[in-house]
Amino acid sequence: MSDSETAGKTDSKPARKRKYDYSSGPPPLEINMKWCKACNICIALCPQQVFEPDRDGKPVIARPDDCTQCTICWVHCPDFAITSNYK
Amino acid sequence: MANKKRHLMLGNLACVHGAIYAGMRFFAGYPITPSTEVAEGCARELPKIGGKFIQMEDEIGSIAAIIGASIAGLKSMTATSGPGYSLMVENIGYAYMTETPVVIFNVQRGGPSTGMPTKGSQSDTMQARWGTHGDYTAIAVAPSTVQECLTETIRAFNLAERFRTPVAVLLDEVIAHSREMITIPEKGEYEVFDRVKPTCKPEDYAPFEMTPNGVSPMAGFGEGYRYNVTGLTHDPMGFTTNNPAEVSPKLDKLRNKILDYRDETVKMRTEMMDDAEVAFISYGSVSRAALQAVMLARKAGVKVGTVQLYTIWPFPEKQLAEICSRCKKVIVGELNMGQIVLEVERIFGKEKEIHTIQRYDGEFLTPMQLLEKLDEVL
Amino acid sequence: MATVKETDKAEKQKSDVMLQYLRPKKKFPSVWCAGCGNGAVMGAIIRAIDKLGYTKDEVVMVSGIGCSSRLPVYLDFSSLHTTHGRALPYATGVKFAKPHLKVIVITGDGDALAIGGNHFIHACRRNIDITAILINNFIYGMTGGQGSPTTPSQAFSTTTPYGNVEKHFNPSELAMAAGATFVGRTTVYHVPQMEKMITQALEHKGFSLVEAVSNCHTYFGRLNRQGDPVAMLKMFKEQAVPAARAKNMTPEELEGKLVTGVLLDIEKTEFCDEYQKVVDAHRGDK
Numbered sequence: 001m002s003d004s005e006t007a008g009k010t011d012s013k014p015a016r017k018r019k020y021d022y023s024s025g026p027p028p029l030e031i032n033m034k035w036c037k038a039c040n041i042c043i044a045l046c047p048q049q050v051f052e053p054d055r056d057g058k059p060v061i062a063r064p065d066d067c068t069q070c071t072i073c074w075v076h077c078p079d080f081a082i083t084s085n086y087k
Numbered sequence: 088m089a090n091k092k093r094h095l096m097l098g099n100l101a102c103v104h105g106a107i108y109a110g111m112r113f114f115a116g117y118p119i120t121p122s123t124e125v126a127e128g129c130a131r132e133l134p135k136i137g138g139k140f141i142q143m144e145d146e147i148g149s150i151a152a153i154i155g156a157s158i159a160g161l162k163s164m165t166a167t168s169g170p171g172y173s174l175m176v177e178n179i180g181y182a183y184m185t186e187t188p189v190v191i192f193n194v195q196r197g198g199p200s201t202g203m204p205t206k207g208s209q210s211d212t213m214q215a216r217w218g219t220h221g222d223y224t225a226i227a228v229a230p231s232t233v234q235e236c237l238t239e240t241i242r243a244f245n246l247a248e249r250f251r252t253p254v255a256v257l258l259d260e261v262i263a264h265s266r267e268m269i270t271i272p273e274k275g276e277y278e279v280f281d282r283v284k285p286t287c288k289p290e291d292y293a294p295f296e297m298t299p300n301g302v303s304p305m306a307g308f309g310e311g312y313r314y315n316v317t318g319l320t321h322d323p324m325g326f327t328t329n330n331p332a333e334v335s336p337k338l339d340k341l342r343n344k345i346l347d348y349r350d351e352t353v354k355m356r357t358e359m360m361d362d363a364e365v366a367f368i369s370y371g372s373v374s375r376a377a378l379q380a381v382m383l384a385r386k387a388g389v390k391v392g393t394v395q396l397y398t399i400w401p402f403p404e405k406q407l408a409e410i411c412s413r414c415k416k417v418i419v420g421e422l423n424m425g426q427i428v429l430e431v432e433r434i435f436g437k438e439k440e441i442h443t444i445q446r447y448d449g450e451f452l453t454p455m456q457l458l459e460k461l462d463e464v465l
Numbered sequence: 466m467a468t469v470k471e472t473d474k475a476e477k478q479k480s481d482v483m484l485q486y487l488r489p490k491k492k493f494p495s496v497w498c499a500g501c502g503n504g505a506v507m508g509a510i511i512r513a514i515d516k517l518g519y520t521k522d523e524v525v526m527v528s529g530i531g532c533s534s535r536l537p538v539y540l541d542f543s544s545l546h547t548t549h550g551r552a553l554p555y556a557t558g559v560k561f562a563k564p565h566l567k568v569i570v571i572t573g574d575g576d577a578l579a580i581g582g583n584h585f586i587h588a589c590r591r592n593i594d595i596t597a598i599l600i601n602n603f604i605y606g607m608t609g610g611q612g613s614p615t616t617p618s619q620a621f622s623t624t625t626p627y628g629n630v631e632k633h634f635n636p637s638e639l640a641m642a643a644g645a646t647f648v649g650r651t652t653v654y655h656v657p658q659m660e661k662m663i664t665q666a667l668e669h670k671g672f673s674l675v676e677a678v679s680n681c682h683t684y685f686g687r688l689n690r691q692g693d694p695v696a697m698l699k700m701f702k703e704q705a706v707p708a709a710r711a712k713n714m715t716p717e718e719l720e721g722k723l724v725t726g727v728l729l730d731i732e733k734t735e736f737c738d739e740y741q742k743v744v745d746a747h748r749g750d751k
Binding site for chain 3: 035
């Protein structure tokens with residue numbers, strides 16, 4: 001793809017510096033799959049789209065490095081299925 | 088003790104003094120004739136001893152508040168009459184299910200509905216047994232003098248604490264509004280029983296634990312034991328369950344903890360029964376007339392005796408059968424359209440002649456009326 | 466949404482605190498539907514209590530009957546799950562008997578305002594130091610979706626299948642009129658606001674009400690075509706108008722909106738304190 005075609009598409013915001021480095025160590029969040037009811041709230045509300053749904057609709061941490069530790073996911077989780085391992 | 092101070096006291100107020108003696112420190116109620124003096128008495132007396140009085144917005148609020156207070160650790164009571172008791176029954180059921188000790192006074196008046204607020208009756212006797220929905224076993228006591236208003240109240244609290252269950256005190260308006268000379272007992276004169284508290288570690292506490300006698304130790308909220316109380320059927324931890332294997336034991340516990348020990352609840356007074364061929368069976372104010380009637384009849388040579396029930400529920404089947412074993416006839420006297428007579432019929436069946444004299448016009452049964460009935464029966 | 470400063474503070478929060486307050490021996494996950502706002506309310510309550518440093522033994526949670534009323538059993542406090550509509554008088558008994566206990570009532574729109582309406586207004590009037598968290602989902606969820614006193618006019622429920630012909634209460638206004646001294650309204654979308662409001666309500670001496678608007682997508686949402694939990698949360702975000710801004714809006718502009726924020730915060734004498742003065746004055750009298 002040429003630059004003129006990519007501009008304005010996937011990178012509608014300028015590439016930003018990742019806030020926290022999760023390339024090593026535990027991921028920022030852990031999902032208790034036994035408690036998760038696949039309500040989709042965390043996946044939909046995450047401002048950085050850190051999660052992707054698995055085939056049951058439960059969240060998988062697809063982009064750990066995008067997590068800004070905003071806490072929106074786990075404060076909204078109705079089943080306390082998300083625990084944070086923040087740096 | 089010989090020169091104990093005597094007081095001229097109203098029946099309703101004697102109940103207050105009995106309750107205070109038994110350790111009651113929380114009253115929540117709603118005014119209703121003819122029970123209001125109990126509330127007013129508590130309003131005056133409780134602050135003097137660091138107790139709590141609250142007039143709630145209705146009877147349902149009242150019964151709820153006293154159950155909450157009991158679970159928080161205080162001995163609590165309320166007082167009402169028929170219409171108020173009818174409002175309370177749902178939450179009395181909650182006290183049964185959650186095994187919470189509370190004492191409820193029903194100063195009975197003419198019913199049904201608004202009935203006769205200022206006239207007495209004994210027409211809520213069956214309601215004290217069956218008022219709320221579901222399966223449970225009730226305890227109810229009935230004083231017949233102002234002194235007994237005090238002593239039966241102490242006994243009611245003791246039964247409530249012993250069995251972890253609500254207890255009704257059934258007064259008729261006549262007794263509640265009579266003034267008689269009484270003495271207030273000294274400390275230690277009457278036994279005061281307190282609920283059994285847990286001694287285990289908090290993390291091991293099961294609030295509805297199955298114990299040998301069916302009564303589980305009860306911690307008050309805030310005393311170091313945290314637990315769940317619910318009106319849904321629950322397991323020994325207090326967690327909700329629908330599982331038949333857990334529901335039956337719970338309901339059995341509610342019944343057996345009382346019925347297996349029902350002899351502890353029985354209290355009767357019998358006079359001239361040794362050679363009696365006819366017996367009066369009664370409770371509350373009727374028993375006073377019955378005693379008078381029997382004394383007069385004996386003077387005339389009639390072999391009649393009287394049995395007064397102090398504990399109405401659980402109905403003292405065994406003891407009543409024993410005491411009336413030589414009688415061929417019994418006369419049940421009540422200020423209603425025949426309620427306890429149904430229990431008497433149930434236990435005596437066809438083996439005796441069962442007669443009933445009923446008065447439900449708001450006036451009390453007189454000794455003369457009882458003697459006339461006795462004449463009829465003989 | 467949150468200011469930069471609040472975001473910084475929030476980032477420091479860890480989720481560990483939540484699990485410390487769940488009741489040991491109780492089975493999880495909860496009985497609530499997937500995505501039910503009740504869980505978010507429960508989380509906000511835990512964080513508020515943790516922040517305020519109450520001991521577990523001094524907190525008592527009292528509830529009535531309904532989905533919201535299932536909340537207390539999940540937490541490691543003393544919990545009293547009572548009869549429909551009667552949480553407030555039970556709580557009054559507990560609080561008045563032992564005023565040092567921190568008593569929190571969890572109730573719903575039906576439980577508190579229909580069958581419990583009388584107790585609601587008197588608890589407000591008495592200004593007893595209890596915090597009531599009223600989870601308002603505009604429906605009777607537990608029993609399958611019947612209309613409640615807050616079901617909006619024209620809305621559908623199983624008992625208003627042709628549209629609700631009745632008018633509805635505003636619980637916060639009702640509480641203020643009846644004498645409550647702290648009243649706030651929030652939604653399960655606005656979780657940080659909810660947590661802050663619950664903290665303030667708990668600290669407030671007197672009767673405090675936090676009305677938490679919540680999503681019953683299973684019944685109200687489905688019957689009124691409001692979508693799944695996420696759609697309903699986004700709807701609450703759109704509908705919410707802060708009280709300060711609402712002051713300058715007309716009734717027409719406020720149609721269909723939810724006025725949120727702390728609506729009332731005043732000091733008045735509290736019931737248990739006033740009664741204690743009576744006891745102090747008369748203790749030992751003959």
